[in-house]
Amino acid sequence: MEQQKGYKQELRGNWWLKHTFFKRYMLREATVLPLVFFLSVMLVGVFSLLDSVQFEAWQRLMAHPIVIVMNILALIAAFYHAFTFFELFPRVMPIRFGDKLLPASFIVAGQWIAVVAVSAGFISLFLHFGGAQ
Amino acid sequence: MNRLKGLHLEPLWWGLFSAGGVCFAVFVPAAIIVFGMLAPLGVIQLNFDQISLWFSSVWGLMFIGVVICLPAFHAAHRIRHGLHDLKLGGGLLSVIICYGAAALTSTAALFIWFY
Numbered sequence: 001m002e003q004q005k006g007y008k009q010e011l012r013g014n015w016w017l018k019h020t021f022f023k024r025y026m027l028r029e030a031t032v033l034p035l036v037f038f039l040s041v042m043l044v045g046v047f048s049l050l051d052s053v054q055f056e057a058w059q060r061l062m063a064h065p066i067v068i069v070m071n072i073l074a075l076i077a078a079f080y081h082a083f084t085f086f087e088l089f090p091r092v093m094p095i096r097f098g099d100k101l102l103p104a105s106f107i108v109a110g111q112w113i114a115v116v117a118v119s120a121g122f123i124s125l126f127l128h129f130g131g132a133q
Numbered sequence: 134m135n136r137l138k139g140l141h142l143e144p145l146w147w148g149l150f151s152a153g154g155v156c157f158a159v160f161v162p163a164a165i166i167v168f169g170m171l172a173p174l175g176v177i178q179l180n181f182d183q184i185s186l187w188f189s190s191v192w193g194l195m196f197i198g199v200v201i202c203l204p205a206f207h208a209a210h211r212i213r214h215g216l217h218d219l220k221l222g223g224g225l226l227s228v229i230i231c232y233g234a235a236a237l238t239s240t241a242a243l244f245i246w247f248y
Contacts, residue, residue: 013220029218032211035157038165039205043238045168046197046245049188052181063173071169075162082158115159122163126177129184 028084031077038074041067086111146210146232153207160199194246202239209235 016022041062048058061067089111090104171177187193209231216222222230 011220016218026215026218029211029215032208032215035161035204036208036212038161038169039201039208039238042164042168042201043242046188046201046242049181049185049245050248055179055181055184059172059179062168068169068173071165074169075165078157078162078165081154082162085154085158111158115162118159119163119166122167123171123177126167126171126179129177129180129187 028081031081034070034074034077035081037070041071082111082115146206149203149206149235150210153203153205153210156199156203157207161204164196164200189246194243197239197242197246201242202235205235205238206232 016026044061045055045058048054062071086108087104090102090107094104095102095107167177172179188196213227213231216227216231
């Protein structure tokens with residue numbers, strides 16, 4: 001590529017603070033931070049399964065107020081990410097029936113139904129575990 | 134920086150990011166609700182023997198994939214590009230640190246499953 005000559009506008013690290021649209025973009029990108037926290041404690045949890053004493057220690061860690069607050073933030077982040085992500089599906093992959101286009105709102109609703117179904121299934125599995133004790 | 138001896142890696146990173154994005158939206162909330170909220174609040178009782186038996190089954194392997202590995206690569210991709218947006222780091226170092234951390238996390242979780 002040819003080297004650009006003459007005036008070159010500099011882009012600073014705070015460019016995204018100048019417009020609401022950019023701020024929303026950065027908020028979506030920031031959903032990764034509580035996700036990283038959750039992934040870290042889950043990884044610790046996986047390691048704690050090697051031994052029942054470790055597993056109890058992990059459960060105490062998960063019950064720490066700061067950890068609970070961070071996990072609530074992670075859930076909010078997951079939902080905000082889902083909200084932005086599900087909007088993309090009908091744009092990237094529009095679904096057609098013959099010459100009729102399936103309304104985008106149907107595809108978005110379908111994805112939210114999947115979230116509810118997976119969560120309900122997972123919760124009921126672990127409620128059942130508890131009941132079987 | 135996206136090529137390794139003529140091999141284009143960007144589609145791989147984007148594919149993992151995309152798959153991880155689906156998992157972050159669909160599967161991660163369920164795991165947060167159960168392990169991050171209901172269990173610590175005492176609504177769900179986690180029994181070590183039952184959980185380790187469940188974890189060592191093929192369901193546990195799927196759980197690692199959709200709740201840890203793929204979201205980790207999703208996070209790595211977002212952090213790599215987020216750093217670029219903030220005019221921090223960048224280049225090959227960001228690539229190695231971000232995807233390297235995701236690869237390490239995934240390997241560690243999978244190691245425990247196979248252990």
